[in-house]
Amino acid sequence: MATVTANAVRLLPEFDARQLQEELFSLGGQRFSPQATYSEGEITESLTEGWRVLSLRSPGGDPSRTDAGGPGLVDYADTPYLEEAPYTASVLRGLGASLRAVRFMSLEPGAAVGEHTDHPYGLPVGWARLHLPIVTNDQAVIVIEGVEHRWQPGELWYANFGRPHHLYNHGPQPRVHLVIDVYVTPGLLDLFPADVRDGIDESVVMFQRPEVRLSSAELEGLSGSIPVPENFLRTYPEPPTVTEFEEAAVPDSVGDLRAENGRLVLRVGDRYETVLVHLGGLEFRPLCWTEERTMRFTDTAGTSRIVFGYRHGGHRAETVRQGSPS
Known part of the structure; x- marks a missing residue:
């Protein structure tokens, strides 16, 4: 048995793309900011043009934090923007997964993100990155180890972003995905189709353990x-x-x-x-x-x-x- 051999898996839930789009548009594009990156305690702004973020969950619930976060003094929390998106909030609650950072991520027309890997990500290290497309077009593509993917609004996808990938948007409108980082829990695995779920070797999956308080x-x-x-x-x-x-x-x-x-x-x-x-x-x-x-x-x-x-x-x-x- 393997953990997950496919680099991309469409998960079971499907959501109302129209409601997601309405909430995205109501938040307003002017609230998006350049993406930042967290690495070994340092937060740096991405140099990629046209790659912008609006955070719904972040370290400390800080809406100015557009990075995915890392070790620190405050836990992940909802930002004020999530209160303005009740349907999106209900989608997140219904996943049955323990949430980390959650961000609307927009790739503007003509923009591209070069090949890279995100680490550490994947079931063996205890967290996963899910994508829920909100707005897209046929010329907005993510390429994972040479395979092109054109995910559609309302679909929920798991992908192994620890593998080489890049993305581009040659279309006429922004490509916006809700990018959901989660800790790995049994509830997360229940979102996988049965044939994939049956092939996951849980002995090499790092499940989140609860905190045990000390005196x-x-x-x-x-x-x-x-x-x-x-x-x-x-x-x-x-x-x-x-x-x-x-x-x-x-x-x-x-x-x-x-x-x-x-x-x-x-x-x-x-x-x-x-x-x-x-x-x-x-x-x-x-x-x-x-x-x-x-x-x-x-x-x-x-x-x-x-x-x-x-x-x-x-x-x-x-x-x-x-x-x-x-």
Whole structure:
């Protein structure tokens, strides 16, 4: 069995394209802003002309955030624009999936986005990107590993955007899709057609686990300074080998752990700061991320250790640092 072998799968629900279009038009094109990109703590504006975004969900519900988000101090939340789109909101609620960023993304006439990959995306790393076309034309095309796709308004599509893809709009009107990033849950898999769903090997799917809250005393007991390997902070386009993950080219950074608002927060200098979500057993993942990377505190034979982990499906890599927070 494979996870999902097809690069694009049309999912079961189909939605009212007219209602979606009416809500899109009512929001107004002047509210769209250039797309931004999040990478390893940095937010940069895309240089692609004609690629614009209106965010319905974003980190902290900030409508000015047009990036997909990443580890940080605030979770994803609805922006005020979603209140103006009740049918779209009902579509999102009905997916049965745990939502991350949700954006109207517009590719203007004559615009194109060159070949690239989005990472980490896919069922083996715990989140997926869905597309719901709102406005399109026959000359608006997305090409995934050489295969052209012309998805139609009201259809819902899963695609493996971890594979090389590019898109262009040679038509006379903007191509607007509702781009929905979700954590992987059993409810998400239920949206796949039965023949595809039956072929998904759940042993290599990273399902979202719920947060397990710790007491104030437990959080305070973990507070202090810790070594943080450089490889834990990186985003990998391809899964690293165990050796690559264990052996960083630069020395460890000093991380500071603190208890704040009932959660643990990790800060690494001015480069990286994120809430850590407790999954149980003193294992944590960064907020707005998945278990693609985790930290686990252990105590073996009286020696405290921190296990920094990476996971992609059945592939795992770990590196261990000695010492408890101090």
